[in-house]
Amino acid sequence: MSAVPAKPPRNWLAWGGTIAFLVAMTWWSAHGIGFSLTELLCNLAGGSRLLQESWPPDFAFLPRLYEPFMETINIAIIGTVVGGILSIPVAVLAARNLTLGRVTWFVDRNFMNILRTLPDLFWAMLFATAVGFGPVAGALALSVFTVAVISKLWSESLEAIDMGMPEAVRAVGGTWLQMVQFGAIPQGLQHYVSYALYAFELNVRASMVLGLVGAGGIGMILEVQRANFEYERVSMIILAVLVAVLIIEQISETIRRRLE
Amino acid sequence: MDNNSNQGSIRFSDANIVYPNGTVGMKDLNLEIKPGEFVVIVGSSGAGKSTLLRAINGLNKMTSGTVEVDGEAVPQKDGRELRLLRKRVGMIFQDFRLVKRLTVMSNVLIGRLAHVPGWRAMLNLWPAHDKEVAMKALERVSITEKAWVKASQLSGGQQQRVGIARALAQEPAIILADEPVASLDPVTTHQIMQDLVRINRELGITTLVNLHFLDLARKYGQRIIGLRFGELVYDGSAKTVTDEDFRDIYGRDFTEDDVLDEDVVG
Numbered sequence: 133m134s135a136v137p138a139k140p141p142r143n144w145l146a147w148g149g150t151i152a153f154l155v156a157m158t159w160w161s162a163h164g165i166g167f168s169l170t171e172l173l174c175n176l177a178g179g180s181r182l183l184q185e186s187w188p189p190d191f192a193f194l195p196r197l198y199e200p201f202m203e204t205i206n207i208a209i210i211g212t213v214v215g216g217i218l219s220i221p222v223a224v225l226a227a228r229n230l231t232l233g234r235v236t237w238f239v240d241r242n243f244m245n246i247l248r249t250l251p252d253l254f255w256a257m258l259f260a261t262a263v264g265f266g267p268v269a270g271a272l273a274l275s276v277f278t279v280a281v282i283s284k285l286w287s288e289s290l291e292a293i294d295m296g297m298p299e300a301v302r303a304v305g306g307t308w309l310q311m312v313q314f315g316a317i318p319q320g321l322q323h324y325v326s327y328a329l330y331a332f333e334l335n336v337r338a339s340m341v342l343g344l345v346g347a348g349g350i351g352m353i354l355e356v357q358r359a360n361f362e363y364e365r366v367s368m369i370i371l372a373v374l375v376a377v378l379i380i381e382q383i384s385e386t387i388r389r390r391l392e
Numbered sequence: 393m394d395n396n397s398n399q400g401s402i403r404f405s406d407a408n409i410v411y412p413n414g415t416v417g418m419k420d421l422n423l424e425i426k427p428g429e430f431v432v433i434v435g436s437s438g439a440g441k442s443t444l445l446r447a448i449n450g451l452n453k454m455t456s457g458t459v460e461v462d463g464e465a466v467p468q469k470d471g472r473e474l475r476l477l478r479k480r481v482g483m484i485f486q487d488f489r490l491v492k493r494l495t496v497m498s499n500v501l502i503g504r505l506a507h508v509p510g511w512r513a514m515l516n517l518w519p520a521h522d523k524e525v526a527m528k529a530l531e532r533v534s535i536t537e538k539a540w541v542k543a544s545q546l547s548g549g550q551q552q553r554v555g556i557a558r559a560l561a562q563e564p565a566i567i568l569a570d571e572p573v574a575s576l577d578p579v580t581t582h583q584i585m586q587d588l589v590r591i592n593r594e595l596g597i598t599t600l601v602n603l604h605f606l607d608l609a610r611k612y613g614q615r616i617i618g619l620r621f622g623e624l625v626y627d628g629s630a631k632t633v634t635d636e637d638f639r640d641i642y643g644r645d646f647t648e649d650d651v652l653d654e655d656v657v658g
């Protein structure tokens with residue numbers, strides 16, 4: 133019988149050091165952004181007045197939300213579909229075991245990482261400059277955002293597939309594309325669908341935020357009402373958005389769980 | 393599937409394979425296999441059996457020397473030439489290698505990939521002729537009734553039959569089987585071996601089978617090739633191979649682990 137090695141003692145010094153470091157970092161950051169507890173408490177009064185003005189939500193306003201809401205959903209759908217398709221080659225070429233060569237892999241991987249680094253708002257601004265403010269700019273921005281989300285996640289699950297089947301496709305004389313289509317993608321399909329649904333959830337939320345900067349949809353209505361101090365309508369919009377997002381996430385999560 | 397008699401010959405000349413980590417997979421191999429032969433390759437684990445098979449369809453590249461199929465050197469870099477060679481060489485694997493979520497038919501059609509225009513395969517628009525070839529291949533291994541069943545719903549033996557059908561769908565001159573029965577139970581093992589022998593007889597397809605059970609090698613092989621540390625150490629008829637020969641190939645006495653049916657030992 134081999135001896136069980138003694139359990140190493142817990143390193144209290146490392147623990148204490150980490151906690152002290154985190155506290156110091158938080159303190160420093162709060163100071164940097166001018167956060168002060170006293171100021172926050174003073175502003176609470178203003179906050180409560182805002183809440184009073186927002187109550188009750190203006191339910192009469194609800195029917196007028198239908199169209200912008202559908203626009204938001206449409207932007208999210210277009211972004212997910214276009215981005216979902218474009219993310220397929222990006223993910224495959226970024227997977228070390230499937231890519232076409234070192235150079236392709238390197239270029240694609242860096243391209244993917246750059247997409248990921250830039251936030252969705254950046255893309256919205258960029259496309260708004262190119263095609264003007266509106267839903268088209270929003271859909272384009274979300275397409276790029278979707279590529280960034282799906283390709284990174286999916287390239288990692290593609291790297292974990294069993295390479296037996298792809299090899300079998302090469303052994304029958306299949307091309308690289310056929311190796312990918314028949315050997316690799318069937319193994320990664322479940323993950324792909326799951327990531328696409330996840331991207332859709334993110335896109336619904338993002339397309340509301342994008343509306344704030346003029347990309348159309350419900351976010352734009354929200355911004356207009358806020359600027360006009362129509363707080364009862366604002367609260368109605370927020371309530372509606374909350375319910376809608378919860379419902380969409382429930383559906384998407386149910387489908388994803390079914391897949392596993 | 394008419395096989396004319398000068399199809400399916402294989403020749404290794406001074407062939408060497410050294411893996412990037414320095415392991416010798418094949419050493420100074422000179423070997424000739426005639427069209428239509430049924431060859432069983434034996435040797436202990438790591439002897440180089442898979443290396444030999446995979447050199448024939450270019451999955452393993454030569455370090456030096458050549459391997460030829462029907463007098464033409466197997467291309468040593470990936471590309472169209474190599475794909476054309478692979479089109480004529482079917483391969484069967486220990487782990488079947490089917491797309492589990494697809495039907496049996498779809499899996500067998502993968503054997504037709506190199507025969508049809510790329511866009512047809514991509515869009516799943518297979519020509520009637522190719523579907524017919526696939527169906528005939530399923531018939532050959534008596535599993536036509538499973539054509540529209542998902543591969544994941546088949547037993548191991550049935551899955552290996554689909555593997556064989558996929559190879560047959562290529563209308564190959566050569567079939568390479570790398571331990572095709574190693575994940576099967578004894579009864580199924582014999583059925584699959586009989587299928588391979590029958591197909592070899594009926595269609596004249598040159599067949600190379602890696603096996604690690606000695607009694608199977610003796611029972612089903614025509615010709616037995618023994619490998620040890622990547623070298624050819626035995627080449628002779630399955631009828632005349634002796635226990636002594638097996639001892640030399642394995643470099644040790646053999647045990648019950650080396651045979652499928654234990655009562656054969658001794």
Ligand SMILES: Nc1ncnc2c1ncn2[C@@H]1O[C@H](COP(=O)(O)OP(=O)(O)OP(=O)(O)O)[C@@H](O)[C@H]1O
Pocket residue numbers: 411412413415416417435436437438439440441442443444604
């Ligand atoms: N890709 C590889 N890289 C490095 N070494 C390898 C590689 N493939 C095989 N080898 C080594 O080459 C030698 C021959 O391997 P091979 O797979 O051909 O043996 P085998 O006879 O098929 O063995 P087994 O019965 O275990 O399948 C072994 O020592 C093996 O470890």
Ligand SMILES: [Mg+2]
Pocket residue numbers: 441442443570
């Ligand atoms: Mg092997």
